[in-house]
Amino acid sequence: MPLPRLARPLALAAAAALALTACGSDYPLGDEQREAAERSTSNLTGTLSGSGSSAQGPAMDAWIAGFGLLHPRVQLQYSPDGSGAGRNALLNGAVQFAGSDAYLQEQEMGQARDICGPDGAYDIPTYISPIAVAFNLPGIESLNLDAATIAAVFRGDIDTWTHPEIARQNPDVELPDLRITPVSRADDSGTTENFTEYLHEVAPDAWPDAPSGTWPGGLAGENAQGSAGVVSTVTRTEGAVTYADDSVVDESMGTVNLLVGEEYVPISGEAAATAVAEATRVPGRAEHDIALHLDRTTTAPGAYPLVLVSYEIFCSSYDDPQMTELVKEFGLYLVSEEGQAASEEAAKSAPLPGELAEQARAAIESISVRD
16 A cells, blocks of 8 residues: 555655764664665765755655665765755855755855855756645635735735635635635745745736745735645644645645636646746856746646746865765766656656756766866
């Protein structure tokens, strides 16, 4: 029998927790890793530390477990503190890579050159996942909503589930007479940046605020720390609604179907991949920086444009040859078919499109030892 929706990520998280806490062990994943070491021909050793996106958490747990079996003598550590915290940690030299649901901005690219050498750091897409608009309305598994209505809900302009705009788009649903409690992220979050970018680009009149990883002040509702925090708040608050990576949404919660063109599109990895196929490279970047501009206003059939492309941000060069080799091997595993399959199994992510995966491999191969 397959594990429930949350069981696989939690089981893998337990293994990853060992990787973070068992610093005195050569095999922090336990007997399976020890046995793999006895069979392995890999000579790769060292400790690799990262920090960042909590949305990446379930996928990263799977990657740590998978890479740990391929290279059992490597110690891998990842702290899911949020995208902004991860980028700051990399730019301050505290970790060797950052997981981020938003690519480096211009100011950050300048800081990266101080830490990573003259070519700075590269944004490498590794994880594609839809962002769910998820709610706690017992007995209701899905609702149809357009971007303007979602924006009005999160601004507090629509504050009851029986509001005419919600009812109009869901004529066959018996809506409860409950107040809406919007729940946003308290931390600097790439998920927030992707969510607000979607609202601003698709419904700019309803969401005039510029996209940001920090939630606008003065709006109605509650906030909580990290993806787990907002999901936990919603699951214990009837009538609440939030936005979160689909991999962490509790199976008891309902999700929104987005209006795209003239159809409402349910959330899925396949629909997210369809939207990412419409993306273009951000202009003015280095050859191997694969920052992507997503077309949030796409009307492509079956596309779900409320999607995040999450990146591993690696330095373009490292001082230490051993660390350079370790970073490259880990990066190549992430974008490999095996690594992408592990992420899909653990986190319901969509695999990287073929051309994007090839670009990512070339970028990782270009990482060098600093002179």
